[in-house]
Amino acid sequence: MKNVFLKENDTIKQALEIIDKGAMKIAFVVDNSNKLIGSVSDGDIRRALLNGKTLEDKIENIYNKNPLKAHISDDRKNIINLCLNKKIYQIPLVDDENRIVDIFELEEALRYIEYPNKVVLMVGGLGTRLRPLTEKTPKPMLKVGNKPILQTIVEQFRNYGFKNFIFCVNYKNEIIKDYFKDGKEFGVNIEYVLEEKRMGTAGALSLISKNKLNEPFFVMNGDILTNVNFENMMQFHLENNAIATMGVRNYSYTVPFGVVEMNSNLIIDIKEKPTQTYFVSAGIYVLNPETLSYIPYNEYYDIPELFKVLIKENKKTISFPIREYWLDIGRIEEYERANKEYERFFNV
Template identity: 50%
Template structure:
């Protein structure tokens, strides 16, 4: 018997019987069905308390206490669809019914989270940080501090708040600083494995060094980014579009400091004075499906844009995920100073 089947009660069972079933199950929830297992309503601890406050006795049928119009969902959807719906409605549990209103499952958010958020996060941490010297003479860039925390700690916390706790660190320059600080991740309530690059491999080439390859879609992110992106929404987007690879993009705008001339042959058509141009740029955050490993060469330099170009050439489904949340690439000294002014305030 599945756990949710233990919390099924019939409409004629008493309030007292239902209370005992709820207490014994530890799920704080019960569903009321008819003789054909069709859903009639649900019962929560709150429903019981409201019934008692109304003066209902413990021997009344539960049909007088239950919520006859609970939020439900039809069967046949993928788990991440249910998860997104439950978050939207702020539900702890969700009965799943078929076309005849027969209950076939009950989803619980805490268990759904534990199932869905086993996706691995791979962080690329091997860069030299040349443009940030002398700060990076003895310290790898991801270990520089913004406020009182390292960039890498902030990135980890960003994933942790959405339940992603399985990390692989791809390290090279000053790798011992990172490894000594984070070790296996236990002190940070995460698990960390390490991939060591003994030469520059690129953001995609380093993936070929992973021995225990992820079997579910996984994140790849540069280790010098600060962002407040919703990683759940990113993963949902990737799954919903059934892509082999998804690239996060940012809108970048720049102003041409001159009047731009449009012509038709030798005819002057228009003059646009110092126009603003807008383009999408690579934000350094990706979700990849395990099939991408088939397209990554072994033990050679291979960058992520090159991987995407190959996937497009092979007519594989690739997607872009526009991000509008805070995002900052800490590549230069002015970016680092900006982070210590802007992002530190966002963390307060």
């Protein structure tokens, strides 16, 4: 049985290490007698980080004290149905003393999960900031780690069970089509939507037939290199009953001067070169099909504008903090950095 156990006084960092190392989405909290008292999921940790918790904080105030469980003697089919109904992937199997004796893994039980959710990749940009590299090659086809950026994106989604893609193409689209074709060579299915003009990060969604986007779907920019757990992101979106989820990154900026705090004209404090921290959009989104009705047809439209409209309409929009490797390859220096870091963060 994998080591997925924590104690109440363990830290969020320790919980992350167990979850990441074990390639599971959850860890279980036990008492000194190894009896089950709770669980900590990837989603619990991300919500805690959004609420200002740090990696050194203890899990005692964030773990679920009423974890789902099954008895070791329960029928296998009933356990599978419980996992599917509750949208969970691992469940502890306990004995009569409430001690964990095994972990039931849904993915292993079903052998391989393939999700119906589409992945819409925006790959039509001109890549002007990467010239001269993009004069003959569209930005998503620039090679990082001896393969196009776009291939790494496709493979990462495929590895999490998302195999149905729609590429929104424009600039030098024939290069992308000739390389990927229908996707079968890469173990996926690919359709193409041609943007006849600049459409922004959301405008091209209006060109996609609505019957092709009848489940929550991903939208992602085609110049992002990341090993984010897409399965966790979709699960987070569904668990929170959101209409739209935005992947966000922590961004810190150090003011290069002493900042003066004042009350009227009275100086009350001076902070030397303080660091400001913000959450910024990471260019990865999960949207429900109903969001399409808010996007104007065949017009330039950006996803931040869509979120503003949804917020104004009091629709539930949420953020998903991305703690994994993430890099927006928009400039030459970022492209060079990606090539240096690729082997460290991706299987090659």
